Amino acid sequence: MVGTIERIWRYPIKSIGGELLDEVAVDARGLAGDRLYAVRDAQGKFGSGKNTRRFRRMPGLLQLQSRYPGGTATEVPELLAPDGEPVPDPTSYVRHYLDRNDVEVAREGAISHFDQLPLSVLTTATLDWVRAAVPGVPVDERRFRPNLLVRTPPGTPPFVEDEWFGRTARIGDVLCIRFQRSSERCVMINEAQQDLPHSPLILRVIAQAHDMRLDALATVAQPGCVQLGDTVELT
Template sequence: MADTGGTVLGTIERIWRYPIKSTGGERLEEAAVDRRGLVGDRLYAVRDGDGRFGSGKNTRRFRRMPGLLRLASRYRGQGEAPELLDPDGEPVPDPTAHLRRHLGREDVELAREGAVSHFDQLPLSLLTTATLDWVRTAVPGVPVDERRFRPNLLVRTPPGTRPFVEDEWFGSAARIGEDLRVRFERSSERCVMTNEAQPGLPHSPLILRAIARAHDTRLDALATVTRPGRVRVGDPVRLIGG
């Protein structure tokens, strides 16, 4: 029988996987999670001629490539490479050729993860509805949903939960559903990607500005996976200690 102890932090509202880094993702009803994260998450990326991966920022590993968020990706079969979807949501026959036209760059290609990780930071990102609701209040008139922040798991928190409650979780462990175990480590430092346009969400600089003023540009809970398992919509997230 599954252990039902521990304080319930909330329940899984939505699950997101992003087969190609920095493109729109796919909503799932359930997913396998291993120590790398959601299986298949960000397993592919857009790589340029210098070996840097398409992102919302410029760093040693990443190159800012505006326009990637107007595209999306999804898996159609286990073990297959993902499909790349155009801004209208239609699959393209040649992902690399389409990326070169869309981005106006001839040095990019779709690449599977090798020795260098495609993740910016840690395997899993969780965001609460309490924090998401705060963002909506902070930028009235700007369409906002969780796709702005690209979490893997959106957690429905109880009424009255304060925004940025994720901060209280750091250093603690949690059980999600029956067997998945995670440890909350820290939050993500947000970049201009939160402002960028994607289908149904127009560009707005107000979002990052609001988060910077209120919370030092940090938002979500990043976690490591301590025991692989499955996550399903409706699963409780239970705090089980440090």
């Protein structure tokens, strides 16, 4: 056993703040409803903190939050303004918020909203290392947008996730995931969001210590359910 599930995060709308869950179903696509919607412009590029072939920089999206009413992904997600209040029309709000008329909150179509693999897993050992490396800068897992934060035993080294690549883990009684590789981080982790201020130090220390990589990305080997307190056991 390498740890237990400390927190579960789902992000109904890509590049926007997510919601904490007590439990959720997981299938081949990942957490039910995760990143099922995105802010998209007329060229089909997704709202983000950077400009690339796939993304369009749209500053301020991380100040917003999203959630599914009632906690199930069977409905259209709610978009929450910076003050935490749900807005009546997500697309209209985002157009006004970004001062752009060419964007919409759209459901996933033929092009996947995932940047890489369905699941991102981060350990408290690695998160604690980041905190110690940037004293004075508020850091929690929201900067790295994992789906699962795993509480590791005392003494676990940072970046222990690297040792899991190529391994399968059972989470709880049924769910099995296969660890593949880590995420290459970008300026998104420096961005301000809600009560976390902007800081360029975070990406800098990860670049210096770990080649800009942090977390473990995984595919789903056997669908199931994950809930808080589940054990994570390498098999």
